[in-house]
Amino acid sequence: MPSTSPAASSDGAAVERHARVSDLVDNSRPPGARSVLAWALLGASEPRLRVSQLVAVASLFGISSAAARTCLSRMVADGELRADDATYALVGHLLDRRERVDNASRITHTSSRPWNGTWEISVVSLDRRAAMDRLNLRKAAAALHLAEIREGVWARPDNLEPDRLPKLRAVLEEQSVRFCSAETNIPPQTTRALFGVEGWANDAHRLIAAMNDEFDASGFTDEDVGASLPYQFTLSIAVVNHLESDPLLPAVLLPGDWPAESLRSTYRAFDEAFQQTMRQALRTRASMSA
Numbered sequence: 001m002p003s004t005s006p007a008a009s010s011d012g013a014a015v016e017r018h019a020r021v022s023d024l025v026d027n028s029r030p031p032g033a034r035s036v037l038a039w040a041l042l043g044a045s046e047p048r049l050r051v052s053q054l055v056a057v058a059s060l061f062g063i064s065s066a067a068a069r070t071c072l073s074r075m076v077a078d079g080e081l082r083a084d085d086a087t088y089a090l091v092g093h094l095l096d097r098r099e100r101v102d103n104a105s106r107i108t109h110t111s112s113r114p115w116n117g118t119w120e121i122s123v124v125s126l127d128r129r130a131a132m133d134r135l136n137l138r139k140a141a142a143a144l145h146l147a148e149i150r151e152g153v154w155a156r157p158d159n160l161e162p163d164r165l166p167k168l169r170a171v172l173e174e175q176s177v178r179f180c181s182a183e184t185n186i187p188p189q190t191t192r193a194l195f196g197v198e199g200w201a202n203d204a205h206r207l208i209a210a211m212n213d214e215f216d217a218s219g220f221t222d223e224d225v226g227a228s229l230p231y232q233f234t235l236s237i238a239v240v241n242h243l244e245s246d247p248l249l250p251a252v253l254l255p256g257d258w259p260a261e262s263l264r265s266t267y268r269a270f271d272e273a274f275q276q277t278m279r280q281a282l283r284t285r286a287s288m289s290a
Contacts, residue, residue: 014217018231021210024203025238027231033063033071038080039237041090042098043275048089056282060229096167100143103165104243105264115159115250119184122176124152133175140171145248147194157191158182159250188253195247197254204259207239211270229281232274239267 018027031039040057041047051072058068072088075081079092090098122141129137138148144165146154154172158181163169172178192198214232246260 014228014231017210017213017217021206021235021238024207024242025210025231025235027234030230031061031233033058033067034075035237036061036063036233037068037071037075038094039233041081041088042094042101043271047095047098048087050087052086054088056285057278059285060278060281061233096165100165100244101240104240104246105267107248113159113161115157115252116181117183118158118181119155119186120146120158120160120162121153121155121179121182122146122172123154123179124175125177126175129175136171137175140168143168143244144172145246146172147247149194152176155182155184156195156247157250157253160248191249191253192255195249197247197249200242200245200247201255201257201259203242204263207235207242208259208263208266210235211239211266214270215273229277232270232277236267236271236274239263239270243267 018025022028036058037054040054041049051069054072055065055068059065063071072081072083076083076088080090080094081088082091124137126133141148141154144156145160146156149155154176162180186194214228214235243260243263251258
């Protein structure tokens, strides 16, 4: 009977773990240069990094120096980065994205304003809109945690700061009229269905389990981090995206076992371990090339 090597057994276990969340974490292909470079800047302490740092991070994902530099040039041309004195800094929509990511990891339903039972409602007021305008409004409304009750009517409980994400708020208000502190007769069960509370919670529990699986499998201490980094990278992105879509409803409208805080705390530990693995991998690569 053929024996199975520890490495093969470990690889098989990893495939099985990853398959359990394959619908949430797309690990079917290696991360592309733009994703890796944007992520490095989105997660940095400042939204600016040296060219050498960005090229080094890209190399951990099998992206050549030439490919990384070409991608950086394209991102500058597309208005996503600004090049200045051998550094690249986030600008435009990627800088706005960084603000949303920071908000997603920090704000919670418990840190929002006290809720008095009223809603905020935005109603589209323009008769005709270009397709791009409609798309931009839909993106802005979703980022502001509004749900579409019907075509052109977006609403949510009025428990979040009204001046949040001002650039996206401006997109919404260019095309709609806003009503604040509006009274409604929407029952809690309808609100939970409107914001997809059950589905969000189920996926959050699965992502928490996926991150814990990585800790349990010692995925952050393997000598060969090259095999684990791409999956941990895509898992990290999936968690951040899910946190961004947290409906941030008042606690009274949420189930008692709402997993948002657990997802945030688990992600903070996961991201710290992942960043440490990246730093160690970069040091190892630098020492080998010295």
